[in-house]
Amino acid sequence: MPQTGAAVWAAADLTTADWMVPVGTEEAAELEAALTAAQAAAPVPALTRLAPILADVTTRLDTGRGFCLLRGLPFDRHGAAAAEAALLALGTHLGSPLNGTQPVVHRLTGPAPAGSTVRSGLPLFHIEACDAIALLCLANGPEAPPHVLVSAGAVHNEVMRRDRAALAELYEPAPLIENGETVPRAVFTLTEGAFAARYTRHAVEQASSTPQPGAPPLAAGLRPAFDLLDKVCAEPSLMLKLELRSGDLLLFNPHLVWKLRTLVETDAEAPEAAQEFRRLRITMQHSRRTVAEPG
Template sequence: MPQTGPAVWAAGDLTAADWMVPVGTEEAAELEAALTAAHAAAPVPALTRLAPILADVTTRLDTGRGFCLLRGLPFDRHGAAAAEAALLALGMELGKPLNGQAPAVSRLIGLPLTEAGTRSGPPRFHTEACDAIALLCMTNGPEAPPHVLVSAGAVHNEIMRSDRAALAELYEPAPLIEEGEPVLRAVFTVTGGAFAARYTRHAVEEAARMPQPGAPPLPVGLRPAFDLLDKVCAEPALMLRIEPRPGDLMLFNPHLVWKLRTLVEAAPDAPEAAQEFRRLRITMAHSRRTVAEPG
């Protein structure tokens, strides 16, 4: 069945009003107070005025377009440490931040232009096992590439129109390596009526190169299905390009919206870069995850 609903979109279907969430002066002042407190190493106050906006964000991520961008918050005015503390406080209003063994907020920098311009092979998307990814723009130079989003539901429907056999392959679980562990997962799933999609071709191909004992072989038709999926993801009509400004907060549900990776993790003490973001991964009350995650 084709996927339907607000999360199934092409770039031309949308205007900035569909995904931009402007923030008023009172809400911005509330975050300003939180940043000031974080900068002084004081407790971050509750974000009561921002709460309705964050509730709207939750709805947008789960049952809306699958992504949004908050503009007008003063994240970039008090330094990185304060911004990270405020981002974490905001994330706790949306759900439970994931941290595991590492800090919850990660520093991301842009790929060097030489590497970004020569990178080849299949597209690499954010595939974190969470319900929302928040990317806070700290610095974004004019030479930085745009951030590219595609609707997983729209990709699904294009594949259905062109090759139903390939679509069937993408619904079949395949062995892959995730965080060093072998798992089975399909690209597309529908559980309890809820559509979810995670595309990890590189992890599937890694598992095929180093098969685990007893793991099923890679289905013969899966690589051609991956090739078709890559082709569809690269269709200009589907690719929405966004150019974040410093202080912008982009959030997306990686089970509904796929974002091309243009950033890499960097150590907190690494030199400053022309393009810097902070990433927070969040689990939410209503999850589309298809694999149970550790707490």
């Protein structure tokens, strides 16, 4: 069955009003106060005026377009450390920030070295084990490439239109490498009515190149299905290109919206780059990841 709903979109169907979240002067002033406190190493005050906007963001990510952009907040005016603290405070309104063994807020920079955003000649997407990704722009020169988003539901439907057998392959779990272990994972899942999509072809190729003892061979139809999926993801009509400005905050649900990688994760002590971003990964109470991927 084709996917439907607000998260199934093509770039040509959208206007700025579909993804831009209005931010008023009072909300901006509240974040300004939070940044000032963070810069002085004081506790970040509660974001009470921003809370309703962030509640709307949560709805947009889960049942809306799957992404949104906040513009007009002064994230870029008080230094990177203050911006990271304020971003973390903002993220707690959306869910629980993830860190694992790494810092909670990750530094991403560009331009990315050749080959760092592709693997085996294929572009990489931000497909991560979380429910939302907050990408904060601190600096972005005019020569920087656009940030490209595609709707996973729209990709699903276009694959279905072209080749239903290929779509069926993408619903079948295939072994892939995740966190150093081989696990079965399908590109598309539908459990209890919740659609979720995670495309990690490079991880499947990695697992097939060094198969574990007793692991089933890669299905014969999977690579052709991946080839079709790659072709559909590159359709200009589906790709939304965003030019991010300093202070912009892009948020997206990686199970509904796939973002092409244009940046690389960088050590915090590395020199400042032409493109400076911060990424926060968030889990939410009602998670498509936990519904669609038990265990």
